[in-house]
Amino acid sequence: MTGKPISTATAEVSVFAPPTVARRRRVRALWGxxxxxxxxxxAACLILLLVGTAIFADLLAPFDPFLxxxxxxxxxxxxxxxxxxxxxxxxxxxxxxxxxxISLWVGLLAVGIGTxxxxxxxxxxxxxxxxxxxxxxxxxxxxxxxxGLILALAIVSVLTPNTTNAMLAIAVVIIPGNSxxxxxxxxxxxxxxxxxxxxxxxxxxxxxxVSHILPNVTAPIxxxxxxxxxxxxxxxxxxSFLGLGTQPPTPSWGLMLSGTGxxxxxxxxxxxxxxxxxxxxxVLGFNLFGDTLRDIWDPKLRGRS
Amino acid sequence: xxxxxxRRLSLVIPVLVLSSLVVFGLMRVMPGDALTALMAESxxxxxxxxxxxxxxxxxxxxxxxxxxxxxxxxxxxxxxYSIFTGDAISVSLKKSIPVTIELAALAMxxxxxxxxxxxxxxxxxxxxPTDYIGRLVAISGLSFPDFWLGTxxxxxxxxxxxxIPPLGYTSVWESPWRNIQQFLLPAAILGFRLSAATxxxxxxxxxxxxxxxxxxxxxxxxxxxxxxxxxxxxxNALIPVITIVGGQLGGLLAGTVIIETIFALxxxxxxxxxxxxxxxxxxxxxxxxxxxTVLVTINLLVDLTYAWLDPRIRYQ
Numbered sequence: 001m002t003g004k005p006i007s008t009a010t011a012e013v014s015v016f017a018p019p020t021v022a023r024r025r026r027v028r029a030l031w032g033x034x035x036x037x038x039x040x041x042x043a044a045c046l047i048l049l050l051v052g053t054a055i056f057a058d059l060l061a062p063f064d065p066f067l068x069x070x071x072x073x074x075x076x077x078x079x080x081x082x083x084x085x086x087x088x089x090x091x092x093x094x095x096x097x098x099x100x101x102i103s104l105w106v107g108l109l110a111v112g113i114g115t116x117x118x119x120x121x122x123x124x125x126x127x128x129x130x131x132x133x134x135x136x137x138x139x140x141x142x143x144x145x146x147x148g149l150i151l152a153l154a155i156v157s158v159l160t161p162n163t164t165n166a167m168l169a170i171a172v173v174i175i176p177g178n179s180x181x182x183x184x185x186x187x188x189x190x191x192x193x194x195x196x197x198x199x200x201x202x203x204x205x206x207x208x209x210v211s212h213i214l215p216n217v218t219a220p221i222x223x224x225x226x227x228x229x230x231x232x233x234x235x236x237x238x239x240s241f242l243g244l245g246t247q248p249p250t251p252s253w254g255l256m257l258s259g260t261g262x263x264x265x266x267x268x269x270x271x272x273x274x275x276x277x278x279x280x281x282x283v284l285g286f287n288l289f290g291d292t293l294r295d296i297w298d299p300k301l302r303g304r305s
Numbered sequence: 306x307x308x309x310x311x312r313r314l315s316l317v318i319p320v321l322v323l324s325s326l327v328v329f330g331l332m333r334v335m336p337g338d339a340l341t342a343l344m345a346e347s348x349x350x351x352x353x354x355x356x357x358x359x360x361x362x363x364x365x366x367x368x369x370x371x372x373x374x375x376x377x378x379x380x381x382x383x384x385x386y387s388i389f390t391g392d393a394i395s396v397s398l399k400k401s402i403p404v405t406i407e408l409a410a411l412a413m414x415x416x417x418x419x420x421x422x423x424x425x426x427x428x429x430x431x432x433x434p435t436d437y438i439g440r441l442v443a444i445s446g447l448s449f450p451d452f453w454l455g456t457x458x459x460x461x462x463x464x465x466x467x468x469i470p471p472l473g474y475t476s477v478w479e480s481p482w483r484n485i486q487q488f489l490l491p492a493a494i495l496g497f498r499l500s501a502a503t504x505x506x507x508x509x510x511x512x513x514x515x516x517x518x519x520x521x522x523x524x525x526x527x528x529x530x531x532x533x534x535x536x537x538x539x540x541n542a543l544i545p546v547i548t549i550v551g552g553q554l555g556g557l558l559a560g561t562v563i564i565e566t567i568f569a570l571x572x573x574x575x576x577x578x579x580x581x582x583x584x585x586x587x588x589x590x591x592x593x594x595x596x597x598t599v600l601v602t603i604n605l606l607v608d609l610t611y612a613w614l615d616p617r618i619r620y621q
Contacts, residue, residue, distance in 0.1 A: 039441070142323035145597035147559040150577060154589065157581045158334050234450060238563060241452045242578065257453060265460045272460070276453030284448035291444065 040292025046285030054100040063091035065098040065251045074268045084270040087260045092270065095251035096278050102163065102252045103282055107232040110167045114174025114232075115225045121175065122182025123217075126190065127209055137183070140176035148173045152235055156244045163236075163252070166245040170232045178228075181220055189216035219297040226293055230286030237279045253279045309612050317601055324597040325379075329372050332586040379594060389585040397576060397588070398595070404474055405572035408495070408565070409557035411488055415496025416503060416553070421543075423500070424507025429534060431512060439504065446501035454494045455567040462490070472569040491568045495561055499553050506549050511542040544614055551607035558603075559596030 034041040053060060062080075069089035077084045083092035121140070125133040143151070155169035189195070190213065198208050237254030239245030246252035248259065256275040264271050359365050363374055378384050384394040420443075427439035463469050470490055475483045514520060515538055523533045562574035573592060580588035 039437070138319055138323055139327075141320045142327050142597075145320065145324045145600050146328070146593055147556055147596055147600070149562055150559060150581075150593060150596065153562070153578060153581050154328075154331055154593065157584065158331055230448065234448075237450055238452065241450075241563065242566070244582075254450075254452075257450075257456065262456055265456060266463065269460060272453070272456050276450060276457070279453065280445070280449045283450075284445060287444050287448055 037292050037295070039288050040295075043285045043288030043292060046281055047289055050100055050104060050282050050285060053097055054104045057097050057101055061091075061094035061097045063094040065090060065095045066249055067091075074264065076268070077270055083274040084268060086256075086268075086271055087264060092256075092274055095256060096253065096274055098251045099253045099256065099275065099278065100282075102246055102250060103233045103236060103279070106163060106167045106170070106236040106246075107229045107286075110170035110232040110236070111174060111225050111228045113168070114171035114228065115178055115221060117171070118175040118178025119182050119217075119221055121179040123186055123209055123213070125179065126183040126186025127205070127213065129187075133183075137180070140179055143172070143176045149235065149238060152239060153242070153244060156239060161239075161244040161247065163246045163250065166236055166239045169239070170235050173235070174228050174232070178221075178224055181224055182217055185217040185220050186213055189213045192216070223290055223293045223297060226286055227290035230283040230290065233279065233286070234283050306612065310609060313605055313608055317605055321598060321601055324601075325376065325594055326372075328590050328593050328597070329375065332590050333368060375590065379591070384591040385587050387580070387585050387588050389580075389583045389588075394588055394591050398573075398591075401572050401576045403476070404570055405558060405561075405565075405574070407477070407484075408488060408492060408561065408570060408572060409554065411492035412495035412499060412557060412561075413550070413554060415493050416499035417550070419496060420500035420503035421507055421539075424504040425511060425534060425539065427504070427508045428511035428515065436508075440508070443501040443504040446497050446499075449498075451494055451498055451561075452563045452567060454497070455491070455564060458490055458494065459567070470568070474569075474571050487568070487570070491561075491564045491570060495557070495564055499557075502549050502553070503546060506546050507542060510545050511538060514538045514542045517541075544611070547610060548607055551603050555596075555600035555603040558599045 067090060069085075072081070072085050072089040073087055075081055075085040075089075081091050081093060083096060085091055086095070121136060125136055146154075152166070152169040152173050155172055156165050159165040159168070192212075195208060195212050198212050203212075236245055236252070237257070240252045240254030241258040243258065246255050248255060253275040257272055257279075260271050262272060356365075363371055366374075375385075382395070384398075386393055387397065390397075423439045423443065427436045430436050459470065470486055471483055472487070474487060477484045511534075515534075517538075520533060520538055523537050528537075559573065559577075561572070562578050564570070565572045565575040566578065573596070577589060577592040577596075580586070580592065
């Protein structure tokens with residue numbers, strides 16, 4: 001709440017302006033955002049770095065992340081092995097690069113599934129209300145009474161501990177909160193006169209939901225999704241740390257920290273420092289980014305976390 | 306007020322019943338039952354003995370009977386026995402609850418001690434470097450994994466100060482000094498992580514309150530900054546903070562799985578995780594249900610405090 005009006009520079013780009021001018025304006029708008037929201041811009045850079053690393057892991061990693069070479073075990077960081085090597089001689093730097101894939105993959109899918117299901121539930125609850133809404137929301141309340149990590153742990157142990165099940169468990173943890181926020185947004189969007197108009201014109205439920213209500217609730221959905229991405233990466237790391245997520249030898253940051261990272265902590269602190277740093281930066285990126293989105297899009301949500 | 310209390314209470318029971326169904330259902334979806342898994346590991350039990358054990362544990366009865374029996378056990382505060390160790394669950398709970406309560410209380414104290422001053426500083430110096438630093442620290446508290454901080458702190462304390470926290474748990478009554486050494490680090494790490502949300506809430510509500518008319522009046526009549534911020538503004542700004550703190554307390558009391566594991570504190574979190582790993586589901590379902598009950602109760606208390614502090618809520 002700085003009182004400064006949010007510049008609409010991006011909206012001013014005229015269709016008739018020559019492309020170079022448009023580009024210059026766009027660059028200037030980007031610069032404007034960077035200056036106003038330095039933390040948000042930094043977060044965006046972190047996220048880009050993470051995504052880039054995950055996509056180009058094959059090109060970036062200097063070594064095979066699975067290749068054990070006993071002759072290079074527990075080497076300290078050097079030019080050849082920037083983050084050192086682990087207890088069976090695998091290059092930690094390469095493993096962290098590949099670990100970005102697992103983290104991002106789990107994060108994106110878990111948040112994708114969780115957000116999609118939560119939105120579906122929230123939309124139908126908010127739109128139809130009545131006993132259906134009452135029942136479903138109480139189920140969501142019940143799910144929310146179980147602490148997130150414990151719920152995820154229980155789900156994973158009921159299934160078998162692996163990356164896919166960790167992802168599903170995280171998705172289940174995401175659903176209740178998400179559905180509740182979407183439901184709230186739908187309840188207020190429903191009050192708009194144009195929704196009534198659409199109904200008067202004989203629009204079907206599906207049409208009203210998709211083209212009149214959904215656009216109103218996308219901002220909160222995206223904000224929550226971005227914050228949850230950070231949390232999902234965090235929970236995956238925690239599950240793997242406890243041995244109930246990704247299984248060895250797949251390079252997962254949480255797993256790297258738990259096994260060798262802790263066992264060789266005093267001899268080879270790099271084994272624990274770098275994976276933890278990777279998790280922290282990834283989570284920090286998404287948290288800050290979500291915060292910035294919240295600031296820009298929805299001043300009402302600010303500070304509620 | 307009592308009407309409001311009744312209305313809120315009437316919502317609590319169905320939610321708890323549903324939670325218990327969720328927990329019970331989850332434990333029954335397990336592929337094979339826990340006994341089969343357990344026996345497969347030990348490997349020297351005849352099918353006949355297995356049948357006998359199953360009968361003793363009531364696993365041969367239909368699900369609804371098992372469920373009602375379990376609820377009855379919970380209500381009568383006699384939650385049965387662990388499949389894995391054979392100990393009474395109430396005994397292991399009696400051991401681990403004090404550990405968790407002590408950790409939760411200390412962590413909460415650390416959290417508030419960091420969060421409120423930083424939040425006030427951040428709000429009163431909005432958009433200045435102090436504010437940015439405060440917010441960055443807060444959000445990094447949310448981002449740094451507790452298991453990472455825990456590992457680093459233990460190692461570097463050992464390398465730099467040659468000090469290794471005595472792992473495990475000693476009760477305060479036995480040796481207060483040892484107890485403090487055991488709890489200080491885990492509580493500090495938890496507190497740092499908790500302070501993030503509280504600090505951000507303090508900052509944003511204080512920013513709102515500082516723009517209220519009565520605060521302007523206070524400035525206009527020439528009160529000092531300290532008096533205005535701490536006496537007039539902060540009091541109102543802290544009301545919404547109660548919600549966050551309540552939620553955090555609920556989470557803490559459910560057991561802080563990871564920190565307890567790293568620091569070898571035998572609290573609720575570790576008990577639950579070990580039970581989950583050994584598929585000791587009588588323990589899991591009792592512990593999770595206990596956590597859910599605590600969380601629901603604290604949420605109820607928070608709502609009631611709110612209604613008590615702010616009459617507008619109870620007349621809605």
